[in-house]
Every structure is written in C-alpha cells, then in structure tokens.
Amino acid sequence: MKIILSGATGFIGSAVLQRLISLPEITSILVLSRRPLEVKNPKIQTVIVEDFHNYKQHELDQLSGAEACIWVLGSAKSGMDVHMDMTMAAAEAFEKMGLGKEGKDFRFVYTSGAFVERDQNKSLWLLSEKRKARGTVEDRVMDLEKQYGQGWKPFIVRPGFVTVREPTLSPILGNLYVPVGELAAAMVDAAVNGGEKQILDNADLRQYGKAALQRKPSNVLEKQN
Template sequence: MKLIIVGATGFVGKELLRQSLQRSDITSVVAVSRRALPPGTSAKLRSVIVKDYDQYTEEAKKEFAGANACIWTIAITPSKSSAVPWDEVVRVCQTSALVGLRAIYESGVAKPFRHIYMSGVAAERDQSKTPSFKPKYSLMRGETESQVLAFANEHPGEIEATVAKPGLITEPWNIPKRAFATVLGWTVSLPSIYVGQIATAMLDQVVNGIEKDPLLNVDLVRIADDLARTS
C-alpha cells in the first residue's frame, strides 16, 4: 500500500508516520508537511514539502500518483482557534481539506482510494443545530466533514471516505494531560484517546477497509484495543 499522510510533522502525524514506517503492509509513505522531517531516513519514505496545504505543485502531485489511501490531520484546534482570524481558521480547516483532497484525487490515485479526514468529537454536521461548545467552529468543522464525504460520494467506486472524530488526544506518559483528560471526562463527558491508539486505528482502517462513518472516539479505541489483543 502507498499511503499519504498530510500533516506528517504534527502531533498525530508524527505517530502515524512512525507506525506506518514499521508496517510491512505499507510499502510506501508520502509525508506531506510545511517543514522538513526530523533526521532519519527510510527507503519507503518520500517527503513532500508544501508552501501550504491548499497549494500543490505538479511535482507534489506526481508523488501522490498511484496512492491507495490518505489520512488528513490538518486543522487549527478549538483551543487555538480563538487566537486566529476566522477567515484563516476556515481556510486551514475547510478550504485546505477540500483543495487537498481534490489535488490528491486528480493526481491519479489507485481506485478505490481510501480517505480519512480527522475531525473532532464536537464537530456538528447538522447545520440547523447550535452546539454548546464553540458553535461557529463546531458547525464549520461539521460542514467540512459533510463536504469531504460529498466529494467521495460524487466518485462512487473510486473514493471510500470516513471521518475520525476523537476526543482529547493525549499520551500515556503525559501525566498532567492524562489527569486533565480524566477531569474533562467526569465534568463534561469529553472522551479521550492516546495518540498511539488513534494512529493504530486509522492505519488499520486505510489498510484493511473502512468499517463505518463516522469513526467516533469509542470506535477508535475499540479498534486499537482489539488489535493490541490480537498482536
């Protein structure tokens, strides 16, 4: 399998890259980022550095050709969105996701092509609702989910897409963040997941087939735990 990881230098992207390079069933990895990858090479790794995630050169598209799947991790998080102009939040979270998917598809990917858009548990697809948490942001992220899925539906038999909707993503060794996740789970019922778990689950879905949409936090944890038990 040839896999594209968009946002390969981010928190989740780095874990996706680490795990994918260790898997024998993933034979080629195209790591898309705005800055160079950390030192270390692999024969199956190709690095594509873009000016931004809504800008793709012909050279970048050539690297995407023949890919079997993509995991898209790029977004401005809810906690950071208040400090960024709204137009920029939309450009990064929504415009880039659609421009990037279209550019990848038009590069000549394998079919069916599996695509996972990583969103968040609070994103709301129903635009008639008013979410309790950052409503403008949550509706925009939900609208983006719908647009990604609509693009896939416009290409039946060619694109298989789903949305991963994790809660708070943390690390087993980060005790303060784990404690914070526990408090949020008790107080506002916000679920959490380890970064290794979400990476494992999303890689399983692009390699072995997408089981459902959306992939909620509970689904991602279940998939990762099931794989851990059988490994």
C-alpha cells in the first residue's frame, strides 16, 4: 500500500513515519517535503515540493497509486495559510490527478486538535478566534467526501497534549493527553483500515492506538502466497 505523508520531520509526523516503516503492508511512503529527508529507508520516496500551494505535474506524477494521505503539516502555532490553504491545495491536486476515482477509497487523515471548535456561534473564553478558525478547516476537510465523491474518505484526528511517553501525572491528566506512539498508530490505522468514525477525539485515539499497537501486523507476502 502506498501512503502520502506530509510533515514527516515534525514531532508527530516523524512518529507516523516510523510507524509506517514498521508495517509490512506499507510498501511505499511518499513523503512530501521541501528538502531530502535525513531518515533513510527503502520504503521512503521523498517527493520534493517547491510550493505547497501549487503542485507541479512532475511532483504529482510521483504520487500515482497512493491510497491514503496522512496530513501532519504545520503546528498549533501555524497560521491559516498552512492549516487551510496548503491543506486544500493538496486535496484539490490529489483529486485532479484522479486519487479516489480508481475503484478504491482514498483516505485523507487530517491532524487537528482537541480544543478546536467548529461551532462558529459558540462563546469561548480562551483563544476563540484561533480555535474557530481551525474549526472551519475541519468543516472543509469533512466536506471533501461530498465535494469529490464517495471515493474520498476524510478523517480528522483531535489529539490533546501529545507526550513522548506515558507521563508521571497520567492519572490526573486522564484523557487530556496521548503518547505520540499511540497517536501515530491510530492515525496510520485510520489511513490503512478506515472506520465508521471519521472524527477521532483524544479518547478515541488512545483506544484505537493501543489496539493497533497490540495487533499482530499483517504479512503481505503470506497473503500473496
């Protein structure tokens, strides 16, 4: 299975990359990047993108046959140019090249956040404008299925505080945090296997991530024999 990955050099993206590398069913990881990756692995194909607002044909040609995209570009501090414009530019480019129209679902896994608010009329005490702005991005991502057809399956992940490992204060934090390994496993599982639930909150990510990490990896070679 071929999967597109953006943001592979970030904290979450690098964990997603390592998870993809570890799974036998993932045969090719198409990493969108402005420069070559330091991580080397036979599965990785770096697609150098000059402008994330405007994809060139030779860049898109390298993405042919991809069945999913995990979008981790930007951070909580990034502006709407990254969160909205670059995300939608990628979705539009992928759709125009025919992804999601080849008889297979194309799953688009978008990284949002736990405190994002889609209700534009809701009163918020903290960071209202930014949280609602990110909510408009979620709306656009979820509309991709209607806009591009049933072949497109958008998923939104809403992690809380992302930690390196299980924190010391985990009983106090409850479902406000998620270890990055569990988050990466849940995101990859959504890209590979899909699921009925398309908006995954922090508690979902913990549950699905733990389950994915405990699951025995499928062996593609055994399936083919």
